Amino acid sequence: MKRSDFDSVEAYKIYTNYIEQVNDIISMLPKDDVTDIINEIDSHIYESFICNKTIVSEKERIMMVIRNLGEPQSYLKPVITERQLKHAINKYNIFGILRGIWVTLLTGGQYITALIMYLLILSCGFLVIAKIFYPHKTGLFIEDGNFAGLGFLSQINAGAAELLGYWLIPILIVSCAIFYFFMTFILKKIVRIKTRLNLKDKQE
């Protein structure tokens, strides 16, 4: 809405404060999403403001409109979470994905498998660093021809031997990269067409 849509300076100030509040809350989202959300709320406020002209005072009217709309934190939270996760997946941003999944878990209890998988990928990153600083304690260990452990071992038996040496680093990096892109690709598909697939499965 523009300044010219209001006669009352106070009403315009209340309106701009609310929009600024919304803007602050969604500022971490991509620009297109911010514009879309702001435009939708702006459109809603305008329609509601115009349709309630029985309330003569513009200040009272805009306050009623905003009160009916509610606190932006409460109704925008699920929207922000979903859009953040979607954006992070599209950008292959692992920290964004983890944050999105974490918030989604807290609010909806979904994607727990994906969270575990991504944490596993991050732990592989830790192993790469551990291999550099603790080469003898990190790797793929065998003992008497049997698998003894993969990862960082604080105590290693005398009979255990590490198999891969420094090859562990490129093997971990390549396998993590492949796994990470595969996981994110799958998650992208799941988020986009999760319910559509359910419907198709049912129809089949």
Add this chain to the structure above:
Amino acid sequence: MYGKFIDNWTIQLKKTILPLLILNMLKQEQLYGYLLIVKIKECTGLEITEGTIYPILNRLKEDGWLDCKWIEQKTGIPRKYYTLTMDGEKMLKELNSNWNTIIKDINSQIEI
């Protein structure tokens, strides 16, 4: 004594079926957020916080049941119109069928 319980129960029930209501309304015509809220109030008498509707619309859109488009208005403030997608129509058909079954089952128990 039980008036408050019934009031709360009625509100909760209406909120639960909001997505079903929204999808059915959008099956009849494309609507923008504010008009949808007005129609819900007219139809159900449900005084929902207007902000409640937007996360639901967003969810339904992300799930692929709804589509939306901005339409410019003479006022200079465009409206975001929501419509049902083809998948949304198919899903709604199934949803309505499930709803009717539930109502029928519950009514059969109430009659006892």
